[in-house]
Amino acid sequence: MAACNLPDLAEEQAKAIRLPQTSFVYAADGTLITQLHAEQDRVLVTFSEIPETVRDAVIAIEDKRFYSHHGIDLKALLRAAYIDATEGKVVEGGSTITQQLVKNLYVGSAQTIDRKVDEAALAWQMEDRFSKDQILAKYLNTVYFGAGAYGIEAAAKRFFSEHAADLTLAQSALLAGQIAAPTDYDPFQHPKKAAGRREEVLTEMLDLGSISQVGYDRALSSDIRLRPPSEEEERYAAPYFLDFAFRWFLTSGQLDRVTFGAPCPPDKPLRSGCPQRFDMLYQGGLRINTTLDPKMQGYAERAVQSVLPYPSDPFAAMTVIDPRNGAVRAMVGGRDYWDPESRFNFAILDS
Numbered sequence: 001m002a003a004c005n006l007p008d009l010a011e012e013q014a015k016a017i018r019l020p021q022t023s024f025v026y027a028a029d030g031t032l033i034t035q036l037h038a039e040q041d042r043v044l045v046t047f048s049e050i051p052e053t054v055r056d057a058v059i060a061i062e063d064k065r066f067y068s069h070h071g072i073d074l075k076a077l078l079r080a081a082y083i084d085a086t087e088g089k090v091v092e093g094g095s096t097i098t099q100q101l102v103k104n105l106y107v108g109s110a111q112t113i114d115r116k117v118d119e120a121a122l123a124w125q126m127e128d129r130f131s132k133d134q135i136l137a138k139y140l141n142t143v144y145f146g147a148g149a150y151g152i153e154a155a156a157k158r159f160f161s162e163h164a165a166d167l168t169l170a171q172s173a174l175l176a177g178q179i180a181a182p183t184d185y186d187p188f189q190h191p192k193k194a195a196g197r198r199e200e201v202l203t204e205m206l207d208l209g210s211i212s213q214v215g216y217d218r219a220l221s222s223d224i225r226l227r228p229p230s231e232e233e234e235r236y237a238a239p240y241f242l243d244f245a246f247r248w249f250l251t252s253g254q255l256d257r258v259t260f261g262a263p264c265p266p267d268k269p270l271r272s273g274c275p276q277r278f279d280m281l282y283q284g285g286l287r288i289n290t291t292l293d294p295k296m297q298g299y300a301e302r303a304v305q306s307v308l309p310y311p312s313d314p315f316a317a318m319t320v321i322d323p324r325n326g327a328v329r330a331m332v333g334g335r336d337y338w339d340p341e342s343r344f345n346f347a348i349l350d351s
Helices: 009-015 052-062 074-087 097-107 113-129 132-142 152-160 169-178 191-208 213-221 239-251 275-283 294-307
Strands: 023-026 032-036 144-146 287-289 318-321 328-332
Touching: 009 097, 009 113, 023 275, 052 097, 052 132, 052 169, 052 191, 097 113, 097 132, 113 132, 132 152, 144 152, 144 169, 152 169, 169 191, 169 213, 191 213, 239 275, 239 328, 294 318, 294 328
Parallel strands: 023 287
Antiparallel strands: 023 032, 318 328
């Protein structure tokens, strides 16, 4: 590739910035407490966890010949060039799913000839190295669906409070339609445009034989019922405990600096104080196992509430420690963590 000055896929992979991934925090019994993410919410799923309706919908609207081309669809490029020339402006891009994946991972979206040539060269190499199913899974874990959701799992959660594996045909078509213009087809902001785009996706699927007429009619007639996570659902258990745990993660000198980065100064456990460690916590795709005992946490919360039940009562706090090993099993730091005036953690001295 160097001889003709084209990029090499292996070299691009080696220097590519790792995509942000959502981290998960677990209690001692293995139950999920919460997920952590910064600007990008992304949860990777395998090809088998992506339903056929999602795959077919995305292929129908984004790249009909995905399984027959080698990363570059000349027919689509010629059609796009003709339409662009007729309209006198860029209307269609003609990029395949593989090219879009390359753009998202390696070359960016600058509208230059050099960038498009690099994109095509890397797409061709990617088709040599990975199977079609692998490429499609990578794409569906990478692409932006709007509302801060990157990848199909995060999108399913954000718009429907579902796992990707449980999406219906109508939901799959709606999400697939958002890829081309997530803001324009945002169903929260533009429900009519989103519904029209969903119909377009379903029509393409019907024309390709991906769905039957019965399936088309049923999906088209179904209402768009969005169900984003409620504010209550986005709150997590034991917030004082987790606030303490996150503070420890960000400031602890016990963690490996090469892997996790330098710790924050104790008085500044913020992104500006230790950007590498902050990004690792909120974007590193970590699986964090804590010492929290959910049952004991419930007992602690009820104990504090039973002693001081009224808003006019003074604040109270409780920390439950296992005397055998010093593990913190439960922590209540105040009356209500979700009330900004009650967020101070009375259970620890350096809060």
